[in-house]
Structure formats: structure tokens, C-alpha cells
Amino acid sequence: MKVRIDRIKLLRTELRFELDPRETQILADDLQRQGQIQPIAVKRIDEEWWELVAGRRRWEAAKLIPWTEIDAFEGEYKEGILIAAAAENIRRKQLSLLEESAYVAKLHGEGNMSIADIADATGHGTSWVQDRLALLHYPQCIKDLVHGGHIKLGAASMLSRVTDMPTLEYYCHCAKVSGCTAQTAEAWWLDWNARQKMNGATDYDGEVPQPLPLPELPNSVCFLCGERHNGGDMVVVRACIECAEEVSKAKHEAMTRPQQTPPTSPTEGAK
Numbered sequence: 001m002k003v004r005i006d007r008i009k010l011l012r013t014e015l016r017f018e019l020d021p022r023e024t025q026i027l028a029d030d031l032q033r034q035g036q037i038q039p040i041a042v043k044r045i046d047e048e049w050w051e052l053v054a055g056r057r058r059w060e061a062a063k064l065i066p067w068t069e070i071d072a073f074e075g076e077y078k079e080g081i082l083i084a085a086a087a088e089n090i091r092r093k094q095l096s097l098l099e100e101s102a103y104v105a106k107l108h109g110e111g112n113m114s115i116a117d118i119a120d121a122t123g124h125g126t127s128w129v130q131d132r133l134a135l136l137h138y139p140q141c142i143k144d145l146v147h148g149g150h151i152k153l154g155a156a157s158m159l160s161r162v163t164d165m166p167t168l169e170y171y172c173h174c175a176k177v178s179g180c181t182a183q184t185a186e187a188w189w190l191d192w193n194a195r196q197k198m199n200g201a202t203d204y205d206g207e208v209p210q211p212l213p214l215p216e217l218p219n220s221v222c223f224l225c226g227e228r229h230n231g232g233d234m235v236v237v238r239a240c241i242e243c244a245e246e247v248s249k250a251k252h253e254a255m256t257r258p259q260q261t262p263p264t265s266p267t268e269g270a271k
Contacts, residue, residue, distance in 0.1 A: 097153060151175050159188070
């Protein structure tokens with residue numbers, strides 16, 4: 001059936017947080033050139049309005065052409081439609097970890113699907129599903145790091161063990177500035193956990209030492225000048241192995257080249 005594009009609404013939480021404008025335009029050009037092959041799925045709200053269930057990319061692309069109507073079929077908002085949305089989002093386009101988590105949570109909650117069923121529907125293992133469900137319960141600063149691609153799930157899981165928010169926000173800042181592997185996050189958590197145990201010691205009559213200060217931003221040695229700088233003053237430069245070797249060779253030659261002594265007088269320089 002045909003449905004007016006301006007009578008379709010997004011009433012539920014979208015599985016994808018944002019769409020890539022370039023890919024949407026490419027799809028719009030394809031729709032205009034070849035026509036619509038697969039209809040979108042909608043659910044009737046009332047006599048005039050429809051709710052979009054699946055096919056947001058096609059719907060957004062059709063608005064760019066612009067079309068006034070789009071092919072659609074009416075489906076009940078239940079597990080089958082949610083699985084169809086899964087195929088369109090996860091299998092056709094690379095999502096961020098946080099976007100995948102939002103989608104998995106919707107299948108688990110509104111779709112009433114078990115972890116095993118979600119794993120089968122998306123083509124992933126149960127640990128993949130469990131990791132993404134856990135991510136949604138992490139503090140916002142950790143979710144922002146994951147969504148921005150600054151850390152992976154292993155580091156996020158370790159950082160989530162830090163329950164003191166000021167400390168956690170500081171660690172998240174360090175991770176955003178200088179990066180953070182799972183091993184680094186584990187070291188931060190072990191350090192914080194050790195401090196918590198030390199500060200909670202009892203049956204001690206002596207003077208209690210002041211808490212250890214938070215660590216400074218990681219110091220790194222500049223590859224070119226050899227000086228140490230805070231992580232916030234450093235930039236990451238990606239280079240291939242051959243170029244890196246050439247730069248290292250040039251740096252070594254410059255450092256080992258004999259220094260020429262300037263002439264002390266015009267006469268000596270002329271000899």
C-alpha cells in the first residue's frame with residue numbers, strides 16, 4: 001500500500017541515534033534511479049497518522065527526493081517486526097557499541113526476547129549480547145567514551161567498578177585525552193580500590209596519613225624533541241612503518257652529526 005510520507009511519525013525510541021547524511025543521500029539517489037524495492041513497515045495510530053516500525057533510512061531518503069508517498073505494509077509491533085529492524089540496522093550498517101546496546105535492550109525489553117534468542121537473531125554470541133546490555137547501566141561518562149570510540153568494552157567494564165564519581169570522571173577524562181586499554185583501566189581500578197581499603201582501616205591509634213593524590217595526566221616523551229609532556233599536550237600521529245623508520249633515521253643522523261666549530265676570525269675561516 002501507499003502511505004503519505006508526511007503522515008508517518010517516530011513515536012518510539014529509535015534504535016539508531018543518528019543517520020549518516022552522506023549514506024542517506026546515496027540511498028535517496030538510488031531510490032530515485034531504481035525505485036523502491038522493499039517497503040517500510042508501519043503501524044496505524046489513527047485515521048490519519050502512522051507510526052514507523054522499520055525502514056527509517058528509506059523513509060528519510062524518500063523525503064530528500066522528495067516523494068509524497070512511500071510503499072509500506074502494516075505490521076503489528078511485536079517480536080517479528082523488531083527482528084526485521086535488527087537485520088536492517090546491525091547487518092546492513094556498522095553501528096557504534098552504544099547504538100547496538102540500545103537496539104539489544106529494545107529486543108530484550110519490548111521484544112520480550114531472551115539473550116539466546118537475540119544472539120540467534122543477530123548472528124552473534126550470548127556474551128556479545130550480555131556485554132551490550134551491561135553497557136547501558138554504566139555511568140554516562142563511560143558511555144560517552146564508548147560511543148566516541150575512545151575505549152572498548154573491556155576498558156569500560158573495568159572503569160565501571162570505580163563507584164566514586166569524581167574519581168571516575170577524572171579517569172574518563174584521562175581516557176579521552178590519552179586513550180585507555182583494558183589493562184590501563186584495570187590498573188586505575190586496582191589503585192583506587194587499594195586506596196579505599198587503606199582509608200577504611202580500623203583499630204589504629206597512630207596518625208592517619210592523608211589520602212594519596214590522584215595521578216597526574218600520563219607523561220609521554222616526545223618522539224622528536226625527547227622532552228616529557230602531559231598527555232593533553234601530545235598529539236597522536238599515525239605513520240606507516242617505512243615512514244616511521246625514515247623519521248627515526250633522520251633524527252638519529254641529526255643527533256650524531258658532528259657539530260662544526262664556527263671560525264673564530266675571518267682569517268681562520270679563509271684557510
